[in-house]
Amino acid sequence: MPYLLFALSGLLGLVLGSFLNVVIYRLPRRESIVRPASHCPDCGTDIRWYDNIPVASWLMLRGRCRACGVRISVRYPVVETLTGIAFVLAMWRFGPSWPLLVAWAFIAAMMVIAFIDYDHMIIPNQIVLPGAVLGLLASVALHPQRWWVYVAGSLGAATFMFLLAMLWPGSMGPGDIKMALFMGAVLGAHVLVALFIAFLFGSIAGVYMMLVQGRSRKAKIPFGPYLAIGAVLAVFLGEMILTTYRNLYS
Numbered sequence: 001m002p003y004l005l006f007a008l009s010g011l012l013g014l015v016l017g018s019f020l021n022v023v024i025y026r027l028p029r030r031e032s033i034v035r036p037a038s039h040c041p042d043c044g045t046d047i048r049w050y051d052n053i054p055v056a057s058w059l060m061l062r063g064r065c066r067a068c069g070v071r072i073s074v075r076y077p078v079v080e081t082l083t084g085i086a087f088v089l090a091m092w093r094f095g096p097s098w099p100l101l102v103a104w105a106f107i108a109a110m111m112v113i114a115f116i117d118y119d120h121m122i123i124p125n126q127i128v129l130p131g132a133v134l135g136l137l138a139s140v141a142l143h144p145q146r147w148w149v150y151v152a153g154s155l156g157a158a159t160f161m162f163l164l165a166m167l168w169p170g171s172m173g174p175g176d177i178k179m180a181l182f183m184g185a186v187l188g189a190h191v192l193v194a195l196f197i198a199f200l201f202g203s204i205a206g207v208y209m210m211l212v213q214g215r216s217r218k219a220k221i222p223f224g225p226y227l228a229i230g231a232v233l234a235v236f237l238g239e240m241i242l243t244t245y246r247n248l249y250s
């Protein structure tokens with residue numbers, strides 16, 4: 001029975017990931033996310049349902065459009081696979097429950113923000129602002145005894161990012177602050193773990209880009225993808241890491 005739940009979670013993640021690809025492409029271009037149907041970005045030919053099966057179709061067509069042969073980015077199956085894996089891990093962490101639905105929605109939002117920020121250096125308000133409000137409502141409904149942890153996590157994380165933006169101009173943008181508001185609203189105390197992982201990975205990547213790729217110290221690097229990686233890992237590991245940390249110091 002649990003294997004069936006994991007399989008269904010993975011399938012749901014793959015299918016939703018396919019939709020997230022559409023959102024990632026169209027939202028920053030102000031295009032409708034429901035119309036028109038998926039089409040080749042190069043020749044405009046509509047993509048038939050059998051060429052639109054997550055991961056499988058991309059592999060079958062060897063990453064090319066069936067009509068014109070133009071390369072279709074490996075990004076598409078990667079987003080689908082990552083969403084599938086994250087959905088399975090969320091099922092493993094929460095089991096069939098309300099917190100699972102919140103985690104799935106949160107993962108989907110983080111996936112979209114990460115790739116839009118990577119592509120355009122924009123963290124879309126249309127996702128982080130409703131996300132922060134709905135996330136906080138869901139957290140308060142699910143944890144009525146500890147609602148203040150989520151309010152504090154949300155305001156605390158946003159204030160922290162705001163202070164960084166003040167102290168080091170150009171380090172954090174308004175989008176990062178609003179994204180932290182969203183993350184704290186859903187993660188509560190685990191937002192600490194998310195921020196720690198984000199800054200750890202962000203600094204490793206920053207040093208790599210400077211030393212290996214020879215980028216300038218002033219080069220603009222979107223931080224949203226690191227926040228998203230930290231946030232998703234905190235969904236799975238936040239409880240374990242915070243408990244281990246508390247045990248070490250008690």
Ligand SMILES: [Zn+2]
Pocket residue numbers: 040041042043044045065066067068069070
């Ligand atoms: Zn084409």
